[in-house]
Amino acid sequence: MRVLFMGTSDFAIRALKELIAHHFEVIGVVTQPDRPSGRGKKLSPPPVKQIAIENNLQVFQPEKVRKPEFVETLKQLTPDVIIVAAFGQLLPQAVLDIPPCGVINLHPSLLPKYRGAAPIQWALINGENETGVTLMLLDVGEDTGDIICMERIPIRIEDTAETLHEQLADIGARLLVEVLAKLPQGQPPAATPQNHADATHAPRLTKTVGHINWNESATTIHNLIRGTAGWPGAYTFFREGMLLKIIQSLPHEYEQKIKQNISQEKPGTIKITSERQLFVATGKGELQLLQVQPATKKIMEVYDFVNGYQLKTGESFSV
Secondary structure: OEEEEEEOOHHHHHHHHHHHHOOOEEEEEEOOOOEEEOOOOEEEOOHHHHHHHHOOOOEEOOOOOOOHHHHHHHHHHOOOEEEEEOOOOOOOHHHHOOOOOOEEEEEOOOOOOOEOOOHHHHHHHOOOOEEEEEEEEOOOOOOOOOEEEEEEEEOOOOOOHHHHHHHHHHHHHHHHHHHHHOOOOOOOOOOEOOOHHHOOEOOOOOHHHHEOOOOOEHHHHHHHHHHOOOOOOEEEEEOOOEEEEEEEEEEEOOOOHHHHOOOOOOOOEEEEOOOOOEEEEOOEOEEEEEEEEEOOOOOEEHHHHHHHHOOOOOOEOOO
């Protein structure tokens, strides 16, 4: 079976590696062009490109996959199936019509929930109890294609966008190999239409999404911290506008209110315990901060942050 792979970000790496490990005939890899990154704005290849080069696979990097000349290039490759994972461009019908076995997409959500660019992050931000991976037959819409299969997993309170990313990438790669191994000769796999009435959207994150509003509940803020882990990060300001990223936290909505004695304080108010723990009053309950990162500094444990910056009870973060 001739497999053409389309992917760009880290999430796609696991799927490509599994295809190679299981000896599928990967005839080429389509990924995004190299982009400037870092302070020097040097051109950096997409993660998937590096894996492709290491395995001597032909790489294509079109600025727009829908351009007629590139569509013709894909036709000449004669793939039996196209696999798409975190590619970053919508495919036109002209590309979808090329492989006889269809275009199969890996999406890290339980479709039709969380269609879009950031499903892992928004599932956490919105406080979902479960998530998963869906394999679908791609159509011209954004994650609207018929569902081939899906696998669910619970979301634990300690999960972050980074930990779920790893779990779901592994699951997606395994499901993909299982589906391809059973793929009918010359035709797409069986699939079921989505219930479009239940669809929700997961737009790309922006930096402003991570700005903490201490008027929200402790659990809501904790979910924001988990969902924005990695990028853009959840952040607040203190002491004349110094930016502080919150890396790890623990909500206490129904516990320790008497012990900490800050449940009636203004949201954003800081409480330092005798053990140098840091609690922050919120609109509902308290949020315990475990790891933080001051601007231009490395990630640090709260104990070191409290001592280093000599934080006092009664100081506050900006709302």
